[in-house]
Every structure is written in structure tokens, then in C-alpha cells.
Amino acid sequence: MDSKVVDWKVSxxxxxxxxxSIFVLKMxxxxxxxxxxxMVDAAKESVIAIxxxx
Numbered sequence: 001m002d003s004k005v006v007d008w009k010v011s012x013x014x015x016x017x018x019x020x021s022i023f024v025l026k027m028x029x030x031x032x033x034x035x036x037x038x039m040v041d042a043a044k045e046s047v048i049a050i051x052x053x054x
Contacts, residue, residue, distance in 0.1 A: 013046060 020039060024032045 009046075009050070013043075017043075 017039065020035070024035050027035060
């Protein structure tokens with residue numbers, strides 16, 4: 001695995017999380033909760049895709 005690819009993906013994920021967090025702060029509480037749950041599920045899927053399901 002090339003470390004440059006992982007670094008690029010991690011940078012994009014962190015940037016996306018930052019932008020997503022800013023939008024969540026402007027949402028109503030119920031919408032923010034659903035958005036947070038979606039973000040956590042997406043993060044779990046990304047970790048499984050990168051490192052495998054052990």
C-alpha cells in the first residue's frame with residue numbers, strides 16, 4: 001500500500017468532516033443527530049475499506 005494514497009484520503013476525509021461539522025452546527029438538533037449518525041457510519045465504512053474487516 002502506498003502511503004501517499006492513504007495520506008491523501010485521510011486529508012480529504014478530515015477536510016470533509018470539518019466542512020460537514022460547520023453545516024451541522026447550523027442545523028436543528030434532530031437533523032444534526034441524523035447527520036452525525038450518518039457521518040459515523042461513513043467513517044466506520046471507510047476504516048473497514050482501508051484496513052479490512054478483522
